Amino acid sequence: MHRERVSENVFWFQSEIYAQVTAGVVAGPQWAVVIDTLALPDETLSIREFIEHELNVPVRYVIDTHYHADHAWGNCFFPGATVIAHVNCRDLLLERGVPSLDGSQKQNPALRQVKIVLPHITFSDGELTLRVGKKNLIISPTLGHSPDGIAVLVEEDRIFFAGDSFMPLPYIVDGDIDEIMSSIKRVGRMGLENIVQGHGDIILRGEIDAAVKENLNYLAAIKKAVRAASRRKNAIELLDDITIESCGKSRVYLGGLAQTLHQRNLRALLQQMTTEK
Numbered sequence: 001m002h003r004e005r006v007s008e009n010v011f012w013f014q015s016e017i018y019a020q021v022t023a024g025v026v027a028g029p030q031w032a033v034v035i036d037t038l039a040l041p042d043e044t045l046s047i048r049e050f051i052e053h054e055l056n057v058p059v060r061y062v063i064d065t066h067y068h069a070d071h072a073w074g075n076c077f078f079p080g081a082t083v084i085a086h087v088n089c090r091d092l093l094l095e096r097g098v099p100s101l102d103g104s105q106k107q108n109p110a111l112r113q114v115k116i117v118l119p120h121i122t123f124s125d126g127e128l129t130l131r132v133g134k135k136n137l138i139i140s141p142t143l144g145h146s147p148d149g150i151a152v153l154v155e156e157d158r159i160f161f162a163g164d165s166f167m168p169l170p171y172i173v174d175g176d177i178d179e180i181m182s183s184i185k186r187v188g189r190m191g192l193e194n195i196v197q198g199h200g201d202i203i204l205r206g207e208i209d210a211a212v213k214e215n216l217n218y219l220a221a222i223k224k225a226v227r228a229a230s231r232r233k234n235a236i237e238l239l240d241d242i243t244i245e246s247c248g249k250s251r252v253y254l255g256g257l258a259q260t261l262h263q264r265n266l267r268a269l270l271q272q273m274t275t276e277k
């Protein structure tokens, strides 16, 4: 697992095992806040180890940016912490997380110690502010990747933990393309120092405009291509010909996972467009 100090008392972690998924920590003098937990227990536990033994504080809050396994299944490794999330995150963890964990545990023994811990504090719109030492964390809904996305702005540092609303390749299979486009546009207007993406590397100030544009162009491109395909009889076969490169992205993103995610995006979008009709 990679670890980096982003600014004073703000840390970033990136998995070396699963899809470059990321997590964050903001520490105060008495306690720390964890933003997302990683996919596998060993990595999550080493984040806790770092906080308790290097920063010498306990974890008081865990913020789940959304309910997906690689972000929220590590809640159980911070016993005693209060979990904060979108109200839909609580429902989705219960409806989908619990049965999905059951299935995953049969296949992956590493997940045996995992238990779903449901969020204790939830909200659905507006903002929630959490003061950690000298820093204000502003938590707000950022939908589009999933129906329960939230993001965390470290106000003083202009560091934005975007969850999966911002990724090297936007992923909309469990979300909504128009919602994610407006989330990405909003991020572009925020005057940020860093975007911490839910997967992939940190985006620096000078790279933000280009990253925002690339993601919006990609989404516009797949929308256009899938709409054109949807007018044909063999629409589903035509999707194979819509390459990731023709939509302005590279297949090397996310450790090579990008191509698979791209094809799933196209299928999900076609499904949405044909059921809308």
Ligand SMILES: [Zn+2]
Pocket: 021, 068, 070, 071, 164, 198, 199
């Ligand atoms: Zn994710």
